[in-house]
Amino acid sequence: MRKADETRFREFARETAQQLRRSAYLLCGDWHLADDLTQAALIKMYRAWPRITRTERPVSYARRTLVRCWLDERRRPWRRAERRDGQLPEEVPGGPDPATAAQHGDLRAELFDALSRIAPRQRAVLVLRFFESLSVAEAAEALGCSEGTVKSQTARGLAALKVVLGPEAAPAALRRNGE
């Protein structure tokens, strides 16, 4: 790769790694795996970087690659029968006070339990639409599917979340974070 391209890639990786990792975490529910998925996606991007910068928007490509890495991970045969153990990642030393952290931990457990129960593509759509704030068209581009599929998956994902969380409990549980 030319030096100029590598410099651009380095800047891109620095700028996007954290956001990619957050999305990865929301997909997989594990910060360590989120690190791995982010690295895997960026390494794939490095290999194709000159082409990506000529033909695509790198951020869109990164999102698509990340989702693909995660779906690939999910498809590994020994993962299929795997069940989540519900364990939350370790908190950051020096992070929020214990009471707040405990409350967030409860909420994250509830949310991830709900997310882990819906189909992976629906989860990906919810993360892209409501965390990454992508439009329907952008989410369709990231997932490599039609806008109609994004719309239907969004509706199904929200309905599935509502079923898992419960129609009354869901808003309260999710809103408590903003209080």
Next chain:
Amino acid sequence: MSEQDVRDGLRAAVLTEPVLSFDPEALILRARQQVRRRRALAGAGAATIAVAVAAVAVPTVLGTPRGSDGGAVGAAPPPSQTSPPHPTPAITTLPWPPAGVTPVSYTADQLKVRGAEMRDHLRAAFPAAVPGVAQVAVQEFGGEASGAVEDGQGYLNSFVAFSLDGSRSAVYVATFAPGAGPEPFSECGDGCKVATMPDGSHVLTGKLFAGEGQWLLNVWHFRANGAVVQATGYNYDPTGAGPTLPVVPVTPEQLAALATDPKLGI
């Protein structure tokens, strides 16, 4: 539950994220090394591919003695005099999907029909590929769960559970639409072996340690049309709770017969 509730919940979920634990510089170094290694290996192996792979690698990779019937992979031409006595792991990277492949998208209804056809086929094809099996049960083809398919899903998978010599195990069969399959070598493991078929397709064989004494024996057929069919054997029963077996009860040749079966695939 509103969309705003979901937005708030997702944002709150990452509030206490750990410090980013990887260094972009190290990542670039690792990526650069991978690119160099792939180029070097591809260059070193290119000269031997044409004469060695089709003639020698296929039967040996699949564990079949030269001159014997290779099963579903087809008859290999006789080795040329310039062929090495043992196969060289010549191919270490494959551009994937092949150039010109257009991703194929199926509806859920189409996938269900195709899944049912493959399930029926496997009921007869599996005992033919793995002689001696009993109590064969082919699960419904699906995605994240047996029978679960969605519009646009690029793959179908299933387990074939069976008994062999008194032990229970299963074979995982996954079929990927053109352009939707895994990248070659991404899951193959260190001992990955590659064979090139006469039609230009590739068979990859690899063994993966799954932990706690459990192993997976994987065979992928990366087809010329960009589709992929995977057959995986286990030394345990991934569909049940039986004991871990000393060895994977199916052989690479048997898995290759399934992976290369033209009646499996989407």
